[in-house]
Amino acid sequence: MREAFHDQLDGIFADLSEICGQVEVAVREATKALMTGDVHTAEQVIGNDKAIDAARERVDDTAFALLSLQQPVAGDLRIVVSALRMVSELERMGDLSVHVAKIARLRVPSVAVPEELRPTMEKMAATAEDMVRRVRSIIIDRDVEAAIELGRDDEVMDQLRRKSFTELLSTDWHHGVEAAVDIALLGRYYERIADHAVSVANRVVFVVTGEVPAKD
């Protein structure tokens, strides 16, 4: 019984890492669409989100079956509930990538990000993508140290977001209100992707150690 439980749990974590891989693609391609104004790539990100939603439903079903049939208690119960929470955060990260892709699509044939904002926005996007990639490894390896490190690196995203605001509010901004609104919302979306990545990593720590990492 216990062995069956842990086999099924491993299956759930394999699914989580696969979904995390799909999210990684979504973040990367949404950023590509954003930076190049490529409508085809934007449409692909938007269309592919259905696959992430469907994968999330499968994990939900498997986790419910596990809860019903194996009736785990204590730590095992908390692990399964953590998996349910992780998958809903991963789905949300997919949704946020879709939001990025939709801003990209809205501005085609232009590009939403003005030239001088590109370095900061590209760093935000790269940071978000990197965090998603690392979360995937963290899920696969149940790597507590890497998870705690990821939480610390979230500060990088906060700094980048502040930098983008400083650039936006500089006195020589001449790209108009529409571009400013796009930048503000894009910054918010990438920041939320990073937040969710940290949260998923923290749940891995909890799954392995039974303890939630302390908030700074």
Place this chain on the structure above:
Amino acid sequence: MREAFHDQLDGIFADLSEICGQVEVAVREATKALMTGDVHTAEQVIGNDKAIDAARERVDDTAFALLSLQQPVAGDLRIVVSALRMVSELERMGDLSVHVAKIARLRVPSVAVPEELRPTMEKMAATAEDMVRRVRSIIIDRDVEAAIELGRDDEVMDQLRRKSFTELLSTDWHHGVEAAVDIALLGRYYERIADHAVSVANRVVFVVTGEVPAKD
């Protein structure tokens, strides 16, 4: 056993409605701080969020105890997991109110919302607050019809958000980039509060009927 289960479940739903009441206060007071530039009220919303977080933890603990001790299966299991999801959405709605309060605080002694944007922003805030109030009744009465109606009214929020963008992007906008960024983010926060309200309402439908309402 079954009776004990349902008593404890009723207790969880009573806690959920109470937290929803705290969120309603947070949304209302954050809006008040935003529209009046009242730093004291903004600080209160930010400070009170700890109580919402603590209440969420209590619901989590109760739900876990229920799962461990009563080992519900099938429909009962899904109800408890739904309650866990509802409480995390309510907590998030509290966080979003804090974001609104922080924008208010940042602009003191000014007011973040320019005069001609006030009508639309006030309607967005009132719509969000009204949806939270209705969700509370929906939780208390397990009112499926009201829940389905709430989902339909979400369209009002989408229209208001589009309206605020039109106003922002009108050619005679002269409030600068900072105000535009504030409006864009505030609109996003209120929209997300409304999204979560609909999601909580849908979970009530699921708890009562065992079916998730169809997405439009």
